[in-house]
Amino acid sequence: xxxxxxxxHFLPPVANAHKVMLEPWAQTIEAESxxxxxxxxxxAMSMGGKPSELYGQVRDGTADIVWTLLGYTPxxxxxxxxxxxxxxxxxxxRDTTIAxxxxxxxxxxxxxxxxxxxxxxxxxxxxxxxxTPITTFEDVAGMKLRTPGRSGAWTIxxxxxxxxxxxxxxxxxxxxxxxxxxxxTTYEIVPxxxxxxxxxxxxxxxxxxxxxxxxxxVAMNQDAYDALxxxxxAVIDANSTVNVAAEIGQMWEDFEVEGIAALDAAGVxxxxxxxxxxxxxxxxxxxxxxxxxxxxxxxxIDGAALVDAARAAVAKAEAQ
Amino acid sequence: MLDPIxxxxxxxxxxxxxxxLRMPVGIAMILVGVGGTYALSLSVPYVRFVPYIRQxxxxxxxxxxxxDLSVVPLFVLMGYIAAxxxxxxxxxxxxxxxxxxxxGGVAMAAIAAxxxxxxxxxxxxxxxxxxxxxxxxxxxxLGYADRLSAGxxxxxxxxxxxxxxxxxxxxxxxxVEGSILKMxxxxxxxxxxxxxxxxxxxxxxxxxxxxxxxxxxxxPRDERNIALKRLFPVIAIFGAIILGLGFGLxxxxxxxxxxxxxxxxxxxxxxxxxxxxxNLKGLRRAVQATAITSGMIYLIxxxxxxxxxxxxxxxxxxxxxxxxxxxxxDPMLVLVIMLIAFVILGCFMExxxxxxxxxxxxxxTLIALNGGEYVSAADAAFGMDIEDLKIWFGILALIVVExxxxxxPVGLNVFIISSLAKDTPMxxxxxxxxxxxxxxxxxxxxxxxxxxxxxxxxxxxxx
Amino acid sequence: xxxHVTRLADIFAMLGGVIxxxxxxxxxxxxxxxxxxxxxxxxxxxxxxLPGYEDFVQxxxxxxxxxxxxxxxxSRGHVAVDLFVANAPMVVKRVLDHMWLILTAAVALxxxxxxxxxxxxxxxxxxxxxxxxxxIWPFYIPGIASxxxxxxxxxxQIFGDARYA
Ligand code: NA
Ligand code: NA
Numbered sequence: 002x003x004x005x006x007x008x009x010h011f012l013p014p015v016a017n018a019h020k021v022m023l024e025p026w027a028q029t030i031e032a033e034s035x036x037x038x039x040x041x042x043x044x045a046m047s048m049g050g051k052p053s054e055l056y057g058q059v060r061d062g063t064a065d066i067v068w069t070l071l072g073y074t075p076x077x078x079x080x081x082x083x084x085x086x087x088x089x090x091x092x093x094x095r096d097t098t099i100a101x102x103x104x105x106x107x108x109x110x111x112x113x114x115x116x117x118x119x120x121x122x123x124x125x126x127x128x129x130x131x132x133t134p135i136t137t138f139e140d141v142a143g144m145k146l147r148t149p150g151r152s153g154a155w156t157i158x159x160x161x162x163x164x165x166x167x168x169x170x171x172x173x174x175x176x177x178x179x180x181x182x183x184x185x186t187t188y189e190i191v192p193x194x195x196x197x198x199x200x201x202x203x204x205x206x207x208x209x210x211x212x213x214x215x216x217x218x219v220a221m222n223q224d225a226y227d228a229l230x231x232x233x234x235a236v237i238d239a240n241s242t243v244n245v246a247a248e249i250g251q252m253w254e255d256f257e258v259e260g261i262a263a264l265d266a267a268g269v270x271x272x273x274x275x276x277x278x279x280x281x282x283x284x285x286x287x288x289x290x291x292x293x294x295x296x297x298x299x300x301x302i303d304g305a306a307l308v309d310a311a312r313a314a315v316a317k318a319e320a321q
Numbered sequence: 322m323l324d325p326i327x328x329x330x331x332x333x334x335x336x337x338x339x340x341x342l343r344m345p346v347g348i349a350m351i352l353v354g355v356g357g358t359y360a361l362s363l364s365v366p367y368v369r370f371v372p373y374i375r376q377x378x379x380x381x382x383x384x385x386x387x388x389d390l391s392v393v394p395l396f397v398l399m400g401y402i403a404a405x406x407x408x409x410x411x412x413x414x415x416x417x418x419x420x421x422x423x424x425g426g427v428a429m430a431a432i433a434a435x436x437x438x439x440x441x442x443x444x445x446x447x448x449x450x451x452x453x454x455x456x457x458x459x460x461x462x463l464g465y466a467d468r469l470s471a472g473x474x475x476x477x478x479x480x481x482x483x484x485x486x487x488x489x490x491x492x493x494x495x496x497v498e499g500s501i502l503k504m505x506x507x508x509x510x511x512x513x514x515x516x517x518x519x520x521x522x523x524x525x526x527x528x529x530x531x532x533x534x535x536x537x538x539x540x541p542r543d544e545r546n547i548a549l550k551r552l553f554p555v556i557a558i559f560g561a562i563i564l565g566l567g568f569g570l571x572x573x574x575x576x577x578x579x580x581x582x583x584x585x586x587x588x589x590x591x592x593x594x595x596x597x598x599x600n601l602k603g604l605r606r607a608v609q610a611t612a613i614t615s616g617m618i619y620l621i622x623x624x625x626x627x628x629x630x631x632x633x634x635x636x637x638x639x640x641x642x643x644x645x646x647x648x649x650x651d652p653m654l655v656l657v658i659m660l661i662a663f664v665i666l667g668c669f670m671e672x673x674x675x676x677x678x679x680x681x682x683x684x685x686t687l688i689a690l691n692g693g694e695y696v697s698a699a700d701a702a703f704g705m706d707i708e709d710l711k712i713w714f715g716i717l718a719l720i721v722v723e724x725x726x727x728x729x730p731v732g733l734n735v736f737i738i739s740s741l742a743k744d745t746p747m748x749x750x751x752x753x754x755x756x757x758x759x760x761x762x763x764x765x766x767x768x769x770x771x772x773x774x775x776x777x778x779x780x781x782x783x784x
Numbered sequence: 785x786x787x788h789v790t791r792l793a794d795i796f797a798m799l800g801g802v803i804x805x806x807x808x809x810x811x812x813x814x815x816x817x818x819x820x821x822x823x824x825x826x827x828x829x830x831x832x833x834l835p836g837y838e839d840f841v842q843x844x845x846x847x848x849x850x851x852x853x854x855x856x857x858x859s860r861g862h863v864a865v866d867l868f869v870a871n872a873p874m875v876v877k878r879v880l881d882h883m884w885l886i887l888t889a890a891v892a893l894x895x896x897x898x899x900x901x902x903x904x905x906x907x908x909x910x911x912x913x914x915x916x917x918x919x920i921w922p923f924y925i926p927g928i929a930s931x932x933x934x935x936x937x938x939x940x941q942i943f944g945d946a947r948y949a
Binding site: 340341342343344345346347348351352374375377378379381382385386387388390391394395398571574575578579581582605608609611612613614615616617619620621668669670671674730731 | 794797798800801804805807808809811812814815818838841842843845846848849850851852853854855856857859861862863864865866867868869880881884887888891894895898899901902905906923924927
């Protein structure tokens with residue numbers, strides 16, 4: 002082959018992201034380049050460093066390609082964060098992923114030091130509760146919930162609950178010990194953390210809405226990309242951004258199936274809030290959006306315009 | 322041009338050569354990691370050295386800015402404050418009051434006190450030093466043979482890392498991505514077994530050779546009452562910490578913090594009431610000792626991170642585990658060879674450094690031998706899934722690593738005891754330790770043959 | 785010179801100790817609130833913990849951990865394997881010791897240099913801690929100062945500390 006590219010990421014090889022998304026993506030590139038590109042995947046931070054360092058690694062070229070969660074480096078991608086917000090992300094990984102990749106021009110300032118291959122979201126957060134039944138807005142008040150990130154913490158605060166930041170592997174132990182009452186996270190993560198054995202209730206919003214999402218990226222070192230001959234760049238481009246968004250987004254919707262099945266098999270009660278209760282959550286989530294706009298405005302970013310643009314992009318994806 | 326795996330092997334050899342020349346372990350790890358990656362960059366096109374070097378921008382800071390690791394300095398501090406607040410001597414005196422009627426009873430009390438102190442102290446060396454300081458003069462005064470008392474304390478000191486909390490177990494859990502709490506729970510039964518077997522070793526020795534210990538002399542009544550009165554608060558505090566940790570009230574960092582708080586508060590109150598206990602000078606000494614120990618641990622942890630980046634890029638650990646999976650070797654035999662390798666390395670290496678250098682090689686190999694990461698207990702070579710294997714192997718490794726602290730030629734616990742007991746030569750301490758070593762070998766065999774000894778408690782408590 | 789440097793390392797260690805005690809107090813408060821919350825939950829009272837507590841511990845411990853390095857060096861506490869050199873002639877021991885002290889200083893300065901770059905990058909990235917939202921870059925400062933002091937301690941030991949030579 003002509004080039005070997007090193008891909009580094011933070012999950013073990015058994016994770017869906019590795020075996021269903023990254024590995025097949027790499028194989029496609031290898032096949033379509035007639036074997037001239039070889040991608041070696043190093044999972045589970047095996048090349049060293051903490052997950053929060055993946056962005057630095059791809060920017061500096063320690064790794065050629067990384068898959069990382071933007072929330073690992075809070076503050077570094079201020080614009081893209083808009084897609085994590087509740088009421089912007091509705092409840093579909095597919096729609097938000099298409100919207101993200103269609104909006105790259107708008108977000109360009111966040112990614113000027115690297116070459117984005119694609120961005121994606123997961124299907125979105127819902128409330129997981131160890132032992133407290135949740136059917137109303139008021140039930141959530143006072144709960145200690147593990148937050149998936151910065152905007153997640155605001156979402157939890159807006160419900161009158163208390164955000165706790167913990168590393169993902171600490172979640173099961175902390176839930177079992179009562180250090181947290183639950184978590185704001187996805188269905189997708191349930192089997193990996195065996196949440197079905199630790200919790201009795203989940204609760205989500207009506208109309209398939211969720212409490213925001215997390216944005217991930219697969220990015221390439223700019224120099225490594227620039228150094229490729231044009232025909233190999235074309236192979237990479239054909240498997241980047243808008244060209245793969247719908248497929249990758251759909252993948253993340255499908256990842257939920259397994260988690261939901263595990264919860265149902267374990268007899269976990271899954272509640273969908275009534276329209277009346279949903280309206281109360283919507284009102285709370287609107288304050289999260291306002292808070293976000295205020296915060297990025299202090300950095301000289303037009304947050305309101307970004308929210309409008311992101312909502313429009315999600316709506317457009319939904320219509321597709 | 323060498324192939325990457327050969328470069329990995331050369332890197333390992335150079336590392337050991339530098340260590341033998343007394344280069345500080347952490348520095349040697351960093352040097353071999355960086356130098357080895359440079360060598361790889363010369364022969365492997367996709368390893369690029371300049372980008373690699375740039376990651377030192379964040380590597381050190383991210384390595385220390387770690388919530389889970391914060392338990393390490395906190396547990397170290399807890400032990401040193403307990404020693405400065407004289408909880409160690411209250412513990413020993415109280416146990417002496419209970420056991421002094423038996424022949425060899427005071428030596429037994431010293432061992433039990435080591436075990437008890439292990440419940441607040443994460444390190445063997447600190448346990449040996451603290452309890453040695455307290456118990457050796459008393460044993461000498463009562464007429465115990467140097468051989469017995471020094472052996473009992475050198476061996477008893479190893480309980481510091483076996484009885485939870487244990488810094489070594491925290492490090493191991495982080496390397497294998499296991500639960501710190503479960504490792505602590507798994508160490509409880511083997512730890513109690515160790516205390517009992519060491520006490521039994523004393524009992525057998527004094528039965529065979531009564532001249533080792535004086536005629537038992539029960540403690541005078543007044544002295545005894547005071548000793549027992551002071552034992553109870555110590556047991557209450559230590560018990561609260563170990564129960565809170567083991568039975569699910571707290572996760573490790575809160576447990577360590579509350580431990581430090583309670584012990585410091587008790588020490589100050591004791592001081593105010595009796596004139597003995599903790600003062601600011603003692604607190605300052607405790608912080609200094611904590612700084613030395615924690616600085617040492619954090620440096621080798623960082624060195625291990627640098628080394629890991631090099632070895633992963635060389636493909637050596639992967640090659641080793643691939644080879645093990647296809648070699649057809651008997652898994653149990655490989656396990657025993659690994660444990661023996663630990664003992665041999667432990668003859669001259671510091672225990673944490675050893676865990677950090679060796680476990681990343683042994684662990685993937687063991688997983689491969691067991692039948693892979695996702696094997697079910699029924700199909701696994703060791704009859705347990707990866708989570709149980711983590712726990713079982715961790716406790717076994719810990720015990721054999723701790724053996725290294727009392728084996729010649731470099732047994733750090735032995736050095737400490739012989740420096741505390743100034744007129745006891747090193748050879749006497751090593752001789753005194755031998756019977757305890759014998760019991761350790763039996764204990765390791767038991768834990769290999771009966772995995773339930775380690776797995777029962779974490780299974781029962783779960784979480 | 786050596787005495788002054790050692791004293792400074794001691795001060796760094798004490799500051800690290802103060803940080804540890806702050807962590808102890810914050811954690812004890814947070815856990816106390818947690819226990820109170822459990823006790824009062826049946827009567828409908830909510831006691832809230834300290835939001836961002838985990839972020840705080842993570843940021844604080846990064847300072848304390850690195851501030852211990854110089855004192856560990858001043859006390860010759862960074863472990864080394866003594867066995868093989870223990871019986872070597874004095875001159876060999878001294879040469880080795882000085883070589884390793886210089887090398888240690890070089891490693892410390894290397895780390896300081898890159899950490900300064902890390903600070904600048906973290907500042908221009910505007911990286912913050914998740915829940916607390918505090919900027920990360922100021923927390924690089926204790927580490928950078930500690931690496932520089934560590935290098936100075938190592939060099940001063942060549943002249944002022946014959947413990948291992
Ligand atoms: Na211990
Ligand atoms: Na030894």
